[in-house]
Amino acid sequence: MNLQEVIDNNLAKTANGKVADYIPALGQVAPKQLGVALYNLDQNELEQAGDANVRFAIESISKVIVFLYAVKQLGLDEVTKHVGARQTGFPFNSILNLEIERAQHPLNPFINAGAIEVTSLIKPLADRQPFEQIIMFAREICHDPQITLNNEIFESEDRTGDTDRSLAYYLKANGIMQGDVTVSLTTYFKQCSMMVTAVSLANLGAVLANNGVKPWDQDRLISSRAATYAKSLMMTTGLYNESGTYSSIIGIPTKSGVGGGLMSAVPNRVGVGIFSPPLDQAGNSVAGLGALGDLSTDLKLDIFRY
Amino acid sequence: MNLQEVIDNNLAKTANGKVADYIPALGQVAPKQLGVALYNLDQNELEQAGDANVRFAIESISKVIVFLYAVKQLGLDEVTKHVGARQTGFPFNSILNLEIERAQHPLNPFINAGAIEVTSLIKPLADRQPFEQIIMFAREICHDPQITLNNEIFESEDRTGDTDRSLAYYLKANGIMQGDVTVSLTTYFKQCSMMVTAVSLANLGAVLANNGVKPWDQDRLISSRAATYAKSLMMTTGLYNESGTYSSIIGIPTKSGVGGGLMSAVPNRVGVGIFSPPLDQAGNSVAGLGALGDLSTDLKLDIFRY
Amino acid sequence: MNLQEVIDNNLAKTANGKVADYIPALGQVAPKQLGVALYNLDQNELEQAGDANVRFAIESISKVIVFLYAVKQLGLDEVTKHVGARQTGFPFNSILNLEIERAQHPLNPFINAGAIEVTSLIKPLADRQPFEQIIMFAREICHDPQITLNNEIFESEDRTGDTDRSLAYYLKANGIMQGDVTVSLTTYFKQCSMMVTAVSLANLGAVLANNGVKPWDQDRLISSRAATYAKSLMMTTGLYNESGTYSSIIGIPTKSGVGGGLMSAVPNRVGVGIFSPPLDQAGNSVAGLGALGDLSTDLKLDIFRY
Amino acid sequence: MNLQEVIDNNLAKTANGKVADYIPALGQVAPKQLGVALYNLDQNELEQAGDANVRFAIESISKVIVFLYAVKQLGLDEVTKHVGARQTGFPFNSILNLEIERAQHPLNPFINAGAIEVTSLIKPLADRQPFEQIIMFAREICHDPQITLNNEIFESEDRTGDTDRSLAYYLKANGIMQGDVTVSLTTYFKQCSMMVTAVSLANLGAVLANNGVKPWDQDRLISSRAATYAKSLMMTTGLYNESGTYSSIIGIPTKSGVGGGLMSAVPNRVGVGIFSPPLDQAGNSVAGLGALGDLSTDLKLDIFRY
Structure with a gap:
């Protein structure tokens, strides 16, 4: 075939x-x-x-790219202090799994809560904001210099992303997320809006x-x-x-x-x-x-x- | 090494x-x-x-053997009508995951609820009860004719197995388990008590x-x-x-x-x-x-x- | 009116x-x-x-009678060691609420888990089994000597009561219920089957x-x-x-x-x-x-x- | 005494x-x-x-005042379209209860999710923002013209109120809250900071x-x-x-x-x-x-x- x-x-x-x-x-x-x-x-x-x-x-497939980039920047040991590697039977956008587990960190980096947490770990460099770093890394790992941000999708994601906001504030409220919620979410919505x-x-x-x-x-x-x-x-x-x-x-x-x-x-x-x-x-x-x-x-x- | x-x-x-x-x-x-x-x-x-x-x-490793035997006896398509293959973030003996999911079947055959369900599928043959079939299959697949039932462990498992009884009756109450609860649990406790x-x-x-x-x-x-x-x-x-x-x-x-x-x-x-x-x-x-x-x-x- | x-x-x-x-x-x-x-x-x-x-x-209204009888026999302080007085937003037959709360006792005596627990507290007296005590008390508090057990309903309740069995074994498994599960459930199904x-x-x-x-x-x-x-x-x-x-x-x-x-x-x-x-x-x-x-x-x- | x-x-x-x-x-x-x-x-x-x-x-006792004011402004029938009157066994700030119940509205107006929802229902009047209306009503129903907003507490509540933000965005994401999240939360944090x-x-x-x-x-x-x-x-x-x-x-x-x-x-x-x-x-x-x-x-x- x-x-x-x-x-x-x-x-x-x-x-x-x-x-x-x-x-x-x-x-x-x-x-x-x-x-x-x-x-x-x-x-x-x-x-x-x-x-x-x-x-x-790209939507959720960006979670792989950003996880890899965070590991490249911070090391696997540091990243896995903030997010687990556990399987979960719950939907990707569940808050319930966090509350039931009374988890100290999101179960894994591929559910939304975990992905937002990983994004929040990426630090601005002298000359580049986190999203710029991410898209440059995406172009390299995908061997595709034409990956760009789709602004219409980003703005829609941002406008309708209330479940993600709810998750992010839950992480913040429980001392899990260190970074700024709004900044992290903006980066997160942008990473989901890359065109591949x-x-x-x-x-x-x-x-x-x-x-x-x-x-x-x-x-x-x-x-x-x-x-x-x-x-x-x-x-x-x-x-x-x-x-x-x-x-x-x-x-x-x-x-x-x-x-x-x-x-x-x-x-x-x-x-x-x-x-x-x-x-x-x-x-x-x-x-x-x-x-x-x-x-x-x-x-x-x-x-x-x- | x-x-x-x-x-x-x-x-x-x-x-x-x-x-x-x-x-x-x-x-x-x-x-x-x-x-x-x-x-x-x-x-x-x-x-x-x-x-x-x-x-x-052998305890929970028997879940693999019994799953394989059930598939051998009934076919994979039949067995997977009764139990899923989904990962779960909950403990192996959770009832909660069944109730939250309002599941029509246990998430997978390696959590207790799923394993008990699989055991209940095994039919007595003319001359052999389910556990006899299971232990004979275990001896064959493990290439170990000396696998026997440890009666002391079986009796202890049976005596203290109230969580499993709770799970089994939950399956029965929700129309998931067709077989007899007590018979299925006896077989289940025996399979856990095989010595390997x-x-x-x-x-x-x-x-x-x-x-x-x-x-x-x-x-x-x-x-x-x-x-x-x-x-x-x-x-x-x-x-x-x-x-x-x-x-x-x-x-x-x-x-x-x-x-x-x-x-x-x-x-x-x-x-x-x-x-x-x-x-x-x-x-x-x-x-x-x-x-x-x-x-x-x-x-x-x-x-x-x- | x-x-x-x-x-x-x-x-x-x-x-x-x-x-x-x-x-x-x-x-x-x-x-x-x-x-x-x-x-x-x-x-x-x-x-x-x-x-x-x-x-x-009478079904669940018997929960009030049996609670009152247990209090009469054992005292309110003793009974409330075994069952709470908390409201719950869950259905009466929920197991989930027990597991989520990691409760040491059922939330209250009017959900099934709590009612079964209360029934299990009633001790046989020299000449009377718990259910005999209960029905005599029911006749007195209801001023109705004709309250009798409907055997057909009792047998049906017993035959189909797998959710209650699941709850009772959960209580037993978690060290909450002291009494015998089968005996307690039989009494419980009988109390539900009194005709008023x-x-x-x-x-x-x-x-x-x-x-x-x-x-x-x-x-x-x-x-x-x-x-x-x-x-x-x-x-x-x-x-x-x-x-x-x-x-x-x-x-x-x-x-x-x-x-x-x-x-x-x-x-x-x-x-x-x-x-x-x-x-x-x-x-x-x-x-x-x-x-x-x-x-x-x-x-x-x-x-x-x- | x-x-x-x-x-x-x-x-x-x-x-x-x-x-x-x-x-x-x-x-x-x-x-x-x-x-x-x-x-x-x-x-x-x-x-x-x-x-x-x-x-x-005043903190959570403001939930009573704001509920009464919302009923005064909109009628009980309208308010109860947006929030229930169900008891709940969960903590006041639980998100889990919303997700488990797959509720169309918060269980009641005295848990945080319900209170925020009620606050969001209060409409600005020609000359008064919701909080001004609330504090005037509070002064009247408490017969206490000296009730004022404690700005230090309000600012602290606002700064640390991430769990409430998480709840509010959950309500928004699920189409339960109609009003603006940030505006509603500001009013909510202020109502909690009235001094009585x-x-x-x-x-x-x-x-x-x-x-x-x-x-x-x-x-x-x-x-x-x-x-x-x-x-x-x-x-x-x-x-x-x-x-x-x-x-x-x-x-x-x-x-x-x-x-x-x-x-x-x-x-x-x-x-x-x-x-x-x-x-x-x-x-x-x-x-x-x-x-x-x-x-x-x-x-x-x-x-x-x-």
Whole structure:
């Protein structure tokens, strides 16, 4: 099955999901789109098919990038003082899980509370605000200098982001967040509004798969330990509260975003980027997961089997 | 680092945990014990060191065996109608997670509620009660004909198992459990009271690592799909509510039991069995996890890296 | 408005509720019934209208009787060591509230967990089992020697009472319940299956309203302190998780049961018994609450106003 | 027992509590203070003893005033569309109760989420902002023209009020709050920072006890229905999550505040205001509740008995 066949086999599934519409700019995205990009480490080359060059909002996949950047800046030991690595059965935006656990820190960096906490850790440098640092790092790790901020999406996220504000003030009230709430949220909403493509995400996945070394120029960007840690988190908590479910049937470390993106990394094999906007109930791309499942079977990518 | 060095490097950590003492028969186990067994698929041989032949109660690791047996008897599709594969951040014996989720089935087969549900699915055969079927299967998959029921432990588990009774009646009350509560619980308490060794568990891990084929005689015992599914569950929910944490730092699909056992499976590489009674707060063997971490590093077993 | 007018004004509301049908014996009760009985302490006489002499299952209203009997036998100080007096916003059969609160005892004696705990406190006497003691006390406090156990209902309650079994084992597992679970539950299911009338309940209410002295013979049956305590509980937690709602619009200490009964006590004024089977979503009699609201307005019974 | 004896009997209990210190201005209050004021409707006169004229921050007792004012401005039917009257077993600042209940509105107006919601309903009038309206109403219902805003406390509340911000944004995110979050919170923090005395609170209690008519000038200020409703709420949810407990042993509708105030209303009998800063674990004045218990016994005020 080549990539075009994967597209053909799954495009119709876009009818089974619903494009995120909590902000107008996302709701207007054409639903019947599917793009797949695959970075193969063996041959060191990237294949693509379908809508793999269409730009879309990265949304929650930015949580991986910002986590990696925070670890690069502060070290894994420091970051993990502020956020755990525990799986959670609750929705990504749950406050309840914090209150029940009487947690001293958010359960993991891929739920909103944890991601906001990680963003708040990034310090301004002499000449660059946190978001500037983040977008520069995103361009590098995605091998995509054209990643830009979509201001319309950012402003919508900011305007409607009251659940995130509620989470952030909860963190602040409980002494978990040190940084300024408004500043941290602004950075967080901006990081969610970066525009990427399936190709960008395949590159990101390839760096993770390649244990932190960019395969296109053989330079190390992040530590092997950080890359390993991130792939584990993607497996145990990357697909919202259905992470365990997809782990057991697809078996590929993957992070999703409500913009319709999926980013996967199979250690030492491939990085995958997928784009298809309609989402299932848990917030994951329907046709995208179909495509990923096909790739897993066809290329023997399930890490619990191969 | 050979296995004896792993033992030497971690034995002192037994002082950092606490032997389970909710029943007398467990509380009397000598704490300063550590045994490691490693079944290497490449060389098709089993190494062992330390207390690898000491018998101990399998406890929660039986959840893997019974899940596999239920799948063998009923098929994965049928079993997954009754129990999910979702990660959960709650303790293994939480009722709360059922009530909050208003779940139609337990989140996964490795929390107590899910395990009891799976046990209740196993049907008596003409000549064999469920537990007889289970112990025969356990002997086969562990390559250990000497696995027997410890009656003292079974009776203690049965006598003190009120939390499990509470969970089982909750399942019954909500129409989730079809079988008889008392019969199912008796079977469940018996399965927890089977006596195994680190060697038995290494053999079990080796079957999973070998995708369902027993490496010692090359016969397929369970389907590759069931083996893959089980390894994924071990990764996302095998170490109680710290599963995500250990996934991110050790990276090996593992199931623990409060008897001090750990059973791991690295796909196509090795099966591991470990025994060391003192437990951490989450209920996992302290020195056992130390030993597993050393093996992961030394043999390059982290599946998110290698 | 005389009592017949109250009946006429509310009988049609029976169409707005649903008769409890979790057990067949309850589901077969004719829905279009409404009976009201009012024991007036001023004139020391009891009025009645409609179906005030129809027998029905007391269900949760027995929680008041058994609480009073336990206090009589053991003293209020002893009983309140085992069960609190806290309001709760959760459903009566919630386990979650126990687990969240990590409570050392059930929140109050009118949720199922608390009621089962109170029942478990009652000790067998030389010649009488707990239930025999309870039914004799019920006959006395209700001034109704014809209260008997409905065996069909008891057996149904026992057969379907898995949620209560789950709660009881939770209490046992957490060291809260001292007594035997099965014995306590049998007593509990029997107490719920006593057959009363609106007249019996008006008498019970009158003893509470009269601060523990039976108005029909002027003998003290329970302490004034116990009567006061019970009326407070009826106000803060007597109508399941809508207790506060009805407190604010009716203002009369009241306990309901899913058999369709309501029992109220207005201090020094009246006792009220009502019977009408169809229930609202929270489990309270719809037409019964309509009738009680009319009585409150008409006789100026709201204790927050008069 | 005259009021001075009540003071003498309870002053030493100030040693058993802890002055609120989440903001410096509260933490600096001298702990060994106890003031009691009693407005007797029969004799239409106010007695006082001890520190009854010391000014302190009204804190949560303002929730009663603002609820009454909102009802006066919008009607009870409109207000109760936005906030329930349900008791809750959770702490006053719990978010969890909102998420578990998947509530369409906060459970009641005396938990923080409900109080903030009520505050947000108050509309600016041509010439007066909500807080100006509130403080004018407070002066009138407390018969105390000297009630002023304590700016230091307001600023501290505002600076540290992140839990309230978290709650408010949760309400906003879920479409429950219509008003502006920041504006509503500013008003809310100001209302909590009004400075009252035990005498002011006894007057407020007297208006409630007198069913909405100010006893000092016989003018009706609020409807009888609103007064009744408020007294019920004070009983079922006025003393945080120990409301039921104190209802059962004191039996007087009461609202507390962490400034050390208690405000009680016994229908048609008395209004009570108490001030004593040290609080118990639930946030209620220790010596204040001691004094209120003495008054209840001595003056026969328990509404479930007399």
